Amino acid sequence: MDSSSQHLPCTVFFDLETTGLDRSCDLVQLAAVSGSHTFNLFMVPRRPMQPSASRITGFSVRRQRLFLHHRPVLTSSLREALVSFITFLQMLGRPLLVGHNIRRFDCPVLARALDEFSLRSDFQKHLGGFVDTLPLARQLLKDSGLQSFKQENLVKSLLGVSYAAHNALEDVQALQRLYWALKPTANQIQQHIFTLDSLAAASVNH
Numbered sequence: 001m002d003s004s005s006q007h008l009p010c011t012v013f014f015d016l017e018t019t020g021l022d023r024s025c026d027l028v029q030l031a032a033v034s035g036s037h038t039f040n041l042f043m044v045p046r047r048p049m050q051p052s053a054s055r056i057t058g059f060s061v062r063r064q065r066l067f068l069h070h071r072p073v074l075t076s077s078l079r080e081a082l083v084s085f086i087t088f089l090q091m092l093g094r095p096l097l098v099g100h101n102i103r104r105f106d107c108p109v110l111a112r113a114l115d116e117f118s119l120r121s122d123f124q125k126h127l128g129g130f131v132d133t134l135p136l137a138r139q140l141l142k143d144s145g146l147q148s149f150k151q152e153n154l155v156k157s158l159l160g161v162s163y164a165a166h167n168a169l170e171d172v173q174a175l176q177r178l179y180w181a182l183k184p185t186a187n188q189i190q191q192h193i194f195t196l197d198s199l200a201a202a203s204v205n206h
Contacts, residue, residue: 008186009128010034010095012088013175015168016106017057020050023108028059028066030081031168032088033176034095039088040169041081042066042073057166068167079117086119089126096128096193100151100175103132103199111196120196129193133179136192140182154178 017029026045032038044066054060058069066075076084089095099106107130114120137149146157152165155174158181164170 008096008189010092011098011131011179012092012095013098013172013179014102014106015099015171015175016109017059017166017168018053018109019045019047020053021105023112025050025053025109027078027081027109027113028057029168030085031172032085032097033169033172034092037088037092038169039085041084042068042075043078043081044075046078078113079119082113082117082119082123086123086126089123094126094128096131096189098131098133098175098179100171101132101134102130103134103194107196107199111200114196124196127195129195130199131189131192132194133175133182136184136188137178137182139188139191140184151175151178158182 012032012034014030014032016027018025018027024047026047027043028045028049029040029042031040044061044064049059049061060067060070066073089097111120114123133151134149137154141149141154144157146153151171151174152162155178156162159174159177161174163174165174
């Protein structure tokens with residue numbers, strides 16, 4: 001990364017796993033990583049897991065307990081998870097929150113959860129903004145000949161490794177390595193920064 005990147009906030013890579021792909025889905029896992037700092041919490045969703053989501057992620061719910069690949073996992077309430085996440089961000093000093101394809105899916109889902117518990121303003125107070133690595137990668141690799149910009153494909157193409165996609169913690173650890181390999185400049189990153197409010201405004205205007 002170029003020397004001007006030092007003027008950017010700290011970077012946190014995050015990902016959600018959910019009960020499905022519709023906007024009304026519930027969070028099941030919220031994970032983030034920043035260097036050696038990791039955050040990883042699970043929640044028992046209030047909506048049923050869609051069978052397709054269960055197949056992809058390995059999550060299932062039985063008798064109000066969450067299982068990952070048939071093993072029970074410790075869970076927090078959604079509110080506890082969000083408050084803990086805000087504390088994690090606060091510890092890192094208004095970082096940039098980076099994820100793959102988050103503008104379309106993760107950010108609206110996260111915003112809805114924050115709004116449910118009136119946590120949006122507290123969340124935004126401790127955040128420098130969001131960066132979606134999908135359009136960033138498309139910009140940086142436009143002449144690469146890559147056909148797919150899915151995170152797994154980018155990791156495979158640029159880093160030569162496969163990983164356990166659709167586990168949020170594995171996803172963010174892979175994304176952090178991918179981001180370092182992409183080496184975006186401060187200016188390129190700046191072009192892709194957005195907020196929950198700017199995202200909401202953009203959706204109203206469309």
